[in-house]
Amino acid sequence: MSPFAPEIKFSNRRRTIGLTVERDRQLVVHAPTGTSNETIQTILHQKRHWIQEKLAHPQKYPVAPATPTVRPGSSIYFLGRTHLLQTAPVPVASLHFDGHTFTLGAALLPKANALVQTWLRQQAQAVIKPRVERFAKSLGVTYQRIQLLDLKYRWGSCTANAALLFNWRLIQAPSTVINYIIVHELAHLLIPDHSPAFWNVVAVQLPLYERAKNWLRENGALLEELG
Ligand SMILES: [Zn+2]
Structure with missing residues (x-):
């Protein structure tokens, strides 16, 4: 047994x-x-x-994800920065981001949560997948597939058959933190445990990975509140 x-x-x-x-x-x-x-x-x-x-994995969430609530005046985290969400009195067909502020047509307000989440998920696809490919090449590892999911308690995970799972909410974290989670999971394809050899592999790719770890420790729960 x-x-x-x-x-x-x-x-x-x-x-x-x-x-x-x-x-x-x-x-x-x-x-x-x-x-x-x-x-x-x-x-x-x-x-x-x-x-x-x-x-024994250390990347578990400190708390379960909260249900996101977005309303005018909310801040939305994207790539480690907060951006104000405002409503436009004129019709705006969808959620619009100009690099500083999110604008939503007032009529779409009841759907604000879903629209923000869809937008962030699309960004996650566009940003995370090419980076995984780049770091996989650099590490000389191959993986089965990448999936972006609503992982309840983790930022990333590597399955027993080499599929890489990432939490789409990772797009809310700074770029360096996204890289750290990607390299961490890819490094597990070489070394399954968290031995000094494992951290050495991570450090070769990202010499400043400790900063990303600290950022997650301090801010990981914050991202959840804002969906
Ligand atoms: Zn790990």
Whole structure:
């Protein structure tokens, strides 16, 4: 038997077994309906180092994400800076950003949260994916795919089969912090633990990575409040 006590969720729609570790350190096995216990135990054994690393991962959120509330006068975090959201009395077709201020047509105010989130997610796609490719090349690693998700308690994650998951909210952090999370997850493709060798790999790419770590420690929860 596995030393972990996983919660097992069966689904008709799954083709493969996936593992996740929740913030409360609950290991969850997502398996196709009908998967035998023996198969699950074999996977848990094969992935035991990955599971142990996830259970000890330092990039967990200090608090669960809050529901974003955006209203005129709100500040929106984007690439580490805050920008005022204002409403325009004239019709504005969508959310507009001029590099300093966000403007939203007053009629769209009820949809403000969704519009801001959609805009930030689009920016996250445009900024994060090319950087992952660039750092992956620099580190000489290959990954299966990149996904930007609404990760509940993490900025980034690397799955047992080399898929890289990033929280779209990362686009709200300064550029150097985005780079740090990207390099951190990519470095795990070389070294799964947080040994001195791991931090050495990170430092070669980003000599000032400690600053990014400190920034996250001090400001990580703040980003959540503003969605
Ligand atoms: Zn890590």
